Amino acid sequence: MDGHTHSTSDRRELQMARSMCWHCQSEVSGEYFCDRCVKVQPVSKELDYFTCFGIPRRLSIDQQQLETKFYELSRAFHPDFYQNKSGAEQTISLGNSAMLNTAYRTLRDPIQRAEYLLDLEAGAVKEIRTTPPADLFEEILELQDTLNEVRASDRTSDAAASLRAALQSKRATLEQRQRDMEAQIQQLFGQWDALQDRGDATEQARAERTRILKEMRDILSNRTYVKNIVNDLVATIA
Amino acid sequence: MAYSDKVVDHFNNPRNMGSFKKDEDGVGTGMVGAPECGDVMKLQIKVQNDTIVDAKFKTFGCGSAIASSSLATEWLKGKTIEEAQKIKNTDIVQELNLPPVKIHCSVLAEDAIKAALADYQKKADSK
Numbered sequence: 350m351d352g353h354t355h356s357t358s359d360r361r362e363l364q365m366a367r368s369m370c371w372h373c374q375s376e377v378s379g380e381y382f383c384d385r386c387v388k389v390q391p392v393s394k395e396l397d398y399f400t401c402f403g404i405p406r407r408l409s410i411d412q413q414q415l416e417t418k419f420y421e422l423s424r425a426f427h428p429d430f431y432q433n434k435s436g437a438e439q440t441i442s443l444g445n446s447a448m449l450n451t452a453y454r455t456l457r458d459p460i461q462r463a464e465y466l467l468d469l470e471a472g473a474v475k476e477i478r479t480t481p482p483a484d485l486f487e488e489i490l491e492l493q494d495t496l497n498e499v500r501a502s503d504r505t506s507d508a509a510a511s512l513r514a515a516l517q518s519k520r521a522t523l524e525q526r527q528r529d530m531e532a533q534i535q536q537l538f539g540q541w542d543a544l545q546d547r548g549d550a551t552e553q554a555r556a557e558r559t560r561i562l563k564e565m566r567d568i569l570s571n572r573t574y575v576k577n578i579v580n581d582l583v584a585t586i587a
Numbered sequence: 588m589a590y591s592d593k594v595v596d597h598f599n600n601p602r603n604m605g606s607f608k609k610d611e612d613g614v615g616t617g618m619v620g621a622p623e624c625g626d627v628m629k630l631q632i633k634v635q636n637d638t639i640v641d642a643k644f645k646t647f648g649c650g651s652a653i654a655s656s657s658l659a660t661e662w663l664k665g666k667t668i669e670e671a672q673k674i675k676n677t678d679i680v681q682e683l684n685l686p687p688v689k690i691h692c693s694v695l696a697e698d699a700i701k702a703a704l705a706d707y708q709k710k711a712d713s714k
Binding site: 481487489493494566569573574578581 | 618619620622623624625626627629645647
């Protein structure tokens, strides 16, 4: 664990060392402020959200730590504190605040966090080609037909009432499935984090990483499909 | 953002909605989805003597996804397998005037065509 944290911070220092203060041109080694002239520095676009908050690239994160860091940085970047500063500093303060808010929203939500991590680790998410789950698709399209029937039917008729009852139980099944998938994702979170903590770069570890990412991609996609049809179902029988 | 008249027309009067039996002779089925938005598209072709004689689709998704697949089935009918391979998502974008945020719907339709053709080919080869 120690070795891993170390290598992350090394990399971070390297990244920072290469940047120069926009104001006094000295090398910036501090986190977000120049050591020499104390001017705020724009957060690099290349900086990922995990590094931005100074937390390891894990999926189970300490919400408390994330929040504390968010408040700390929010105060540091807040536009209110830059009203009497130069235009350049005001612009940086705005940009950093916006980026910070997006980063916080993304990392706070477990699903968004996983999607973001997939983006980071796999480049474009699309590169991991998922196999379309044919059974699930058939089920969704069939259900969609039933929903169309309900929409077209006379709401007060007996037929519509029994259709709605059937859909209610279908809804329960689908929502349960969604919860199961979320539990599976949580499990993968654990596997990913364990792998990250070990930090080995063996062939086996790489294969394991790919497997976890691909499984996560699949489940996240399927979850979106199920979530969409559930939303549609709920709206129809409401 | 407003949908173009053509999208609205396909959405209100979808052409060739429905499905064939998957194991029917000469039927190719393409099933694709867009994980980003959760859209699901099923497109089927019926082939006789290398020509697509009929096509059907079922789509669960936004108006543009429905219009794209509806248009695709219209275009597929009467085409040979080889001609069908040449249908590009950009043709669909142009015909339906899809805005940039909806281009992925046309990509999905092209993927569905390709998948249906591949499925047909696979079934034909295994005979």
